[in-house]
Amino acid sequence: MKHVSILVPAGEAVVGSIEGPHKVLSQVNDLLASLGQAPAFQVELVGLTRHKAFNRGLFTLRADRLLDEDFRTDLILIPAPHGDLVEAVALNQEFLPWIVRQHQAGAEVASLCLGAFILAATGLMDGKKCATHWLGAPQFAALYPAVHLVPEQVITDQEGLYSSGGAYSYLNLVLYLIEKHVSRDVAVCCAKVFQIDIGRHSQSPFVIFQGQKAHDDEPIRKAQEFIEQHVAGKISIDDLAARSCLSRRNFERRFRKATGNAVAEYVQRVKIEAAKMSLESSQDNVSEVMYSVGYSDTKAFRTLFKRLTGVSPLAYRDKYSRKGPVAQAA
Structure with a gap:
């Protein structure tokens, strides 16, 4: 039995x-008991204090163990902090050496959503792939440049270290761990009980691209605004550089430093984001949407759209159109 x-x-x-993984892992034990089998997990909450209040006292959790107790564990789950992430890491400094010691002693460690910030602060993820919520990806990349951030992925698994994508996709990682440590059949059963899509591997369809503008490079910010205001046009890097009164080489260097994206990649993402919005809200067909964001090659547009979102334009419309079942029922 794993602790x-x-x-x-x-x-x-x-x-x-915190509660979600506890519930799902406890369900595994209940399922195994119904089959006359021994429990797979001993699940405990580990805290710095015995009781901890959250959400202005709305919820209070009781830790089963305190960090300063002498015990070994097999798997550590790091939940998602809420609020200022730099402050969250600072407040949880006491956990970091404990996590490292437990991992060195053989424990696996998994971060859930923005819990990746705490896991990365241990240094264990340096040089390894790590997922997190796409909203936190720019800040994560800035704080932990030694970590290979893969914000499009739902799950990463390297050398006993795991991470999950944003929000409730942590449940996909929990199912993954159940399949790995118990069985595929039990994981599938839990997926059905909790109605979790066990086959999801990408969080790209959920990403809303918002160009990074929290920088002080005014010419680059104006170039970003120009790109966003002219999605239907052909946007030349040379033209953008000239508008910024910079050489192309200097413009491209400053653009990447300020935004985290190459210029061409930024233009593509802005155009595809505009296409997504159109597919969600308008009745234009895919070709009309394609032309409205400055593309004329159908194959190239569909290929780029799928690369950035993980699905085809038609599949995206079917999933996110505002003319969906609720609107139809009304």
């Missing part, structure tokens, strides 16, 4: 990312 330690972090946290 699972779900951390109860200091500061604010997403309580669901």
Whole structure:
């Protein structure tokens, strides 16, 4: 039986990312008991204090163990902090050496959603792939440049270290761990009980591209605004550089430094984001949407759209159109 330690972090946290894994892993034990089998997990909450209140006292969790107790664990789950992420990491500094020691002793460690910030602060993820919520990806990349951020992925698994994508996709990682440590059949059963899409591997369809503008490079910010205001046109890097009164080489260097994207990639993402909005809200067909964002090659547009979103334009419309079942029922 594996000992699972779900951390109860200091500061604010997403309580669901503590209670949810606890519930699903407990369900595994209940299922195995119904089959006359021994439990797979001993699940305990591990905190810095015995009781911890969240959401202005709306929820209070009781830790089964305190961090300063002498015990070994097999799997550590790091839930998602809430609020200022730099502050969250600072408040949870006491956990970091403990996580490292437990991992060195053989424990696996998994971060859930923005819990990746705490896991990365241990240094264990340096040089490894890590997923997190796409909203936190720019800040994560800036804080932890040694980590290979893969914001499009739902799950990463390297050398006993795991991470999950944003929000409730942590449940996909929990199912993955159940399949790995118990069985595929039990994981599928839990997926059905909790109605979790067990086959999801990408969070790209959920990403809303918002160009990074929290920088002080005014010419680059104006270039970003020009790109966003002219999605239907052909946008030349040379033209953007000239508008910024910069050489192309200097413009491209400053653009990447300020935004985290190459110029061509930024233009593509802005155009595809505009196409997504059109597919969600308008009745234009895919070709009309394609032309409206400055593309004329159908194959190239569909290929780029799928690369950036993980699905085809038609599949995206079917999933996110505002003319969906609720609107139809009304």
